[in-house]
Amino acid sequence: xxxxxxxxxxxxxxxxxxxxxxxxxxxxxxxxxxxxxxxxxxxxxxxxxxxxxxxxxxxxxxxxxxxxxxxxxxxxxxxxxxxxxxxxxxxxxxxxxxxxxxxxxxxxxxxxxxxxxxxxxxxxxxxxxxxxxxxxxxxxxxxxxxxxxxxxxxxxxxxxxxxxxxxxxxxxxxxxxxxxxxxxxxxxxxxxxxxxxxxxxxxxxxxxxxxxxxxxxxxxxxxxxxxxxxxxxxxxxxxxxxxxxxxxxxxxxxxxxxxxxxxxxxxxxxxxxxxxxxxxxxxxxxxxxxxxxxxxxxxxxxxxxxxxxxxxxxxxxxxxxxxxxxxxxxxxxxxxxxxxxxxxxxxxxxxxxxxxxxxxxxxxxxxxxxxxxxxxxxxxxxxxxxxxxxxxxxxxxxxxxxxxxxxxxxxxxxxxxxxxxxxxxx
Ligand code: PSV
Ligand code: MN
Numbered sequence: 001x002x003x004x005x006x007x008x009x010x011x012x013x014x015x016x017x018x019x020x021x022x023x024x025x026x027x028x029x030x031x032x033x034x035x036x037x038x039x040x041x042x043x044x045x046x047x048x049x050x051x052x053x054x055x056x057x058x059x060x061x062x063x064x065x066x067x068x069x070x071x072x073x074x075x076x077x078x079x080x081x082x083x084x085x086x087x088x089x090x091x092x093x094x095x096x097x098x099x100x101x102x103x104x105x106x107x108x109x110x111x112x113x114x115x116x117x118x119x120x121x122x123x124x125x126x127x128x129x130x131x132x133x134x135x136x137x138x139x140x141x142x143x144x145x146x147x148x149x150x151x152x153x154x155x156x157x158x159x160x161x162x163x164x165x166x167x168x169x170x171x172x173x174x175x176x177x178x179x180x181x182x183x184x185x186x187x188x189x190x191x192x193x194x195x196x197x198x199x200x201x202x203x204x205x206x207x208x209x210x211x212x213x214x215x216x217x218x219x220x221x222x223x224x225x226x227x228x229x230x231x232x233x234x235x236x237x238x239x240x241x242x243x244x245x246x247x248x249x250x251x252x253x254x255x256x257x258x259x260x261x262x263x264x265x266x267x268x269x270x271x272x273x274x275x276x277x278x279x280x281x282x283x284x285x286x287x288x289x290x291x292x293x294x295x296x297x298x299x300x301x302x303x304x305x306x307x308x309x310x311x312x313x314x315x316x317x318x319x320x321x322x323x324x325x326x327x328x329x330x331x332x333x334x335x336x337x338x339x340x341x342x343x344x345x346x347x348x349x350x351x352x353x354x355x356x357x358x359x360x361x362x363x364x365x366x367x368x369x370x371x372x373x374x375x376x377x378x379x380x381x382x383x384x385x386x387x388x389x390x391x392x393x394x395x396x397x398x399x400x401x402x403x404x405x406x407x408x409x410x411x412x413x414x415x416x417x418x419x420x421x422x423x424x425x426x
Pocket of ligand 1: 054125177217219252279287325
């Protein structure tokens with residue numbers, strides 16, 4: 001199903017007056033404080049976040065999985081779902097595919113569908129954390145790090161195949177996340193596992209087209225519980241540096257041990273020109289994959305403060321690949337993704353309000369109180385009217401969640417796809 005302009009006009013009608021009042025009030029206040037509201041609106045409109053193909057169905061845990069009905073069961077249907085999100089929010093203009101869950105059957109048809117919905121193909125993800133049907137080798141004891149050359153070769157070839165698939169669709173990046181590690185002390189030789197991984201990544205890197213990036217994702221634990229080969233940003237950065245200038249570190253917010261200072265990690269990677277991509281989600285305990293901003297919105301804001309600073313001051317760092325990486329166990333995935341997109345835009349908008357010159361001056365004066373006041377002045381501003389305006393300017397919904405519900409989209413999806421469809425993914 002496609003959302004028509006008339007649908008959105010109808011959904012926006014009752015909200016328009018209140019939106020105008022709220023926007024005018026905020027815009028006047030911000031302008032009086034020296035902000036360029038037009039510029040902020042343009043930045044918000046430009047900030048597009050990729051939707052992971054595997055987040056459009058119900059996520060499960062090892063204890064069970066509860067369907068939402070009407071889930072997309074083909075790649076085309078997944079792209080249609082991203083199209084719905086993009087029509088409503090105007091900020092979800094890309095999809096990130098995971099191979100082999102999303103191998104296209106008809107490349108031209110898939111490309112045409114995506115382009116008709118204004119959707120681009122973001123980074124493609126390889127999967128060497130699951131064994132594939134009829135595969136010669138098993139990844140039970142690792143993939144790129146495995147002690148067996150045959151296993152490593154199979155995993156390298158898979159990554160090259162993923163690049164090839166992404167290339168045909170117009171993707172420009174490969175994201176490698178390895179589950180490799182060990183569950184028990186003594187199971188692995190750390191140095192051998194790291195060296196094998198490095199050599200394997202270098203082989204993959206050789207197959208990377210000139211205008212591509214390789215994004216190396218890290219994660220401290222799970223599915224391995226004693227050690228993970230690429231456990232943190234240091235390991236990822238070392239590997240990226242070994243591979244070459246097209247290789248970067250990818251930060252997934254859920255891939256840190258509790259209380260890690262993620263904003264500092266992000267900041268230093270940008271200084272070194274090595275931050276390549278971002279997976280947004282939120283967590284309380286570990287890699288919980290919860291809705292962005294649902295648990296630690298202030299931490300998200302502080303991360304965006306560093307990202308905005310980096311985007312302004314670190315030309316050595318390339319444009320980032322922004323993506324949500326979440327799982328939806330109890331909410332409708334599309335509603336959850338709308339909430340995440342909104343939280344990302346909100347944190348970004350607030351970070352854009354930080355008076356960077358005043359902050360620099362206060363830092364130079366060691367005026368600690370002033371520094372905190374400057375950050376919190378921005379954080380406490382209710383920026384939602386700016387988000388609404390940015391969406392409205394591009395033909396989106398003032399309230400995407402409300403429009404999604406009023407248009408009864410989940411029931412439309414159930415009517416066309418049936419109840420018991422299951423999306424590929426985790
Ligand atoms: C691993 O937890 C991860 O964050 C990686 O990005 C994977 O590609 C994705 O989730 C799906 O498993
Ligand atoms: Mn991730």
